[in-house]
Amino acid sequence: MNWSEEQVLALIAYREHNEHMQLLAAAHHWTELGQADTVCWGQGQEGEQVWRAGVDSASAQFACSCPDGSHPCVHSVALLLFWMRTPVHFPLAEPPEWMTWWQAERPADAARTGGRTRYTPIWVVQKALEHPDQPERLARQQHGAATLATWLQALLAEGLPFAQYLFSSIWENQIAHLFEHELPGLGRALRQIAVLRHQPGPQALDDLLAALGDLYLLTQAFQHPEPLSPAEREDVRLRAGIHLLARERVLATQPGVADTWRVLARHTQPEERFGPWYHRRTWLWGQRTGRYALWLESDWNPPPSSSGLQPRGQYTGPLHFYPSAYPLRATLDLAGWVRQQSGGEMVPPGISPWQLAEAYAAALQQQPWLTEWPVTLGPVVPVLTSPTEVQLYHPQEQCLVPLHGPAQEVWQLLATSAGAPLAVFGEWNGQALQPWAHWAVAASPTELSTP
Ligand SMILES: [Zn+2]
Structure with a gap:
């Protein structure tokens, strides 16, 4: 369609977002710009945030790698506006690989759905999984896992930045595909990776590679369960989201x-x-x-x-x-x-961070598909390690344990402790503890000197 500037501006309803979008429609925010036929594309940057966006003006489809849930997002609309105003900045070229993935993938009915992904509702999947052993169901799940494995291989062949800045709709389509094939566990794992790829910091690419590798191994274990023990097969199936009910x-x-x-x-x-x-x-x-x-x-x-x-x-x-x-x-x-109405409160004994590391390694050795591992740490003292970060300090081993999860839980720890030692129960994910419960414990005065 032929867009008027008015129509483009109307795509972003909120005034603040609209003003932001218009600021982004400027050359200094964009590199790798190009156009071919009815499509244009570009890589954008604002502060620390980098994204890739593409627009097909003929079918009014927008795509972006950013985590913004709105559709279309400010980046893709800014790209279209910039293209309309100054097409000279967009050299005629062959679309890059990240555009061709999008072009190849767009479903035939995308024009009708506006490019949004349609999910199989979770309750439909859960209902289906009440009868997990039906042969046609197993065949469908095998096909879903095989497709994911092929997709992950193709993704990694393009390199990690490609995965990092792949359009969000392509990730969503893959996730939807897994739910469609009744593999909700794989779908959730892929969604976590789709979120993880936006993580800033020097560790980001390592974490992304590790998560992609873990998921690929899971698809392989799911497709080839023969060498696994019956218990290990169950772990793989459970991680894939099967046997939930x-x-x-x-x-x-x-x-x-x-x-x-x-x-x-x-x-x-x-x-x-x-x-x-x-x-x-x-x-x-x-x-x-x-x-x-x-x-x-x-x-x-x-x-x-x-x-x-x-x-x-x-x-x-x-x-x-x-x-x-x-x-x-x-x-x-x-x-x-x-x-039990009486008998005194009983709580698990707390362990130290080194004991945690040893016990977690032993647990992983037994069950490599562990996603959350329960542990009670104590005595530990919640301490503020930066203006926005709370960690658990273990006085005897003089080390800090990072926390993650809902901010409310983390800040509540700091507030209720007020410098006194606690035992903290939570889920350890291999890198940080998500705290879910805590209680006061006694500690000798010499143990209480915090850093
Ligand atoms: Zn965007």
Whole structure:
């Protein structure tokens, strides 16, 4: 279509965004500009942020590598505006590889959907996975994993910056493809990478490469499970997102582990981009066995707080662990559980950062597909290491443990500690701890000198 400047300006409704977009439609923000037929492209930069954008003016399609969720984003519209105003800045050229990927990929109905990706709703996927062993389902999943493996190979062949600045819609299409093939775990892993690629700092490319390599290995393990033990196969399938709802089977086939279980933490999170679909994670710790367990529930709307186990509650009953080389996921039948009203509060013993490193390495050795590993650190003192960063200081080993996760949890740690030692329970991801619960612990005065 032939655009008027008025039509282009109208694409960005918010006044502030519109003003920002017009500032970006200037030569000093752009390099690698080009045009061919009805498309134009360019690499943009503003401060630290770098992006690649492309526009097909004929079909009114916009693409950008930025994490901005709005469509079209300010960068792609600024590119179109800049092109219309000063086409002389856009040499006629063959579109670069990152444009041809987009051009090859755009679905035939993109004009109708405006280039937006359509997802298979998560509840459709979850429903389908209630019967995970159907041969046609397994074949579809195998095909999905194989397609992802091929895509990852092609992506890496172009180099890491290519992956970093690939248009967001291409990532989204791949993620949607995985949900379509009933591989929600692979879809979530790919989404994490799509977010991770925007991470700033010198570590960014290393982290991106490691995450892409991890996901590729997972596709290989999923496609070729023959050399794996039955428990390892289950771990791979669980990581791929399969067996999410086969709770009854676990209850019927896995022996119960009886103990008095303490509810360490419980939190409910919405499934990203899927509206009223929620996951509730409950972390438990058994007094007699010393085992941690994760009870995961998924449902429409947040599950009501009255159902299930109460935070900090203590219950006696059996937990049934999902088969795994390092069993953590578990399920239970609440009917058989009894709440303990007395007997004093029990908590897991805290370990030191070095003990954490050793225990985590041992756990990874058993189960290389671990995504979150439960641990209690203590005694530690939350300290401010920069104006915006809180870390956990372990006085005896004199080392700091980085934190990640919701800012609220992290700042609450600092506030409740007020310099006193705590034990902190959380999920360790190999680099940082996401804190979910904490309690006061005693420490000798000599241990309290913080850096
Ligand atoms: Zn953008």
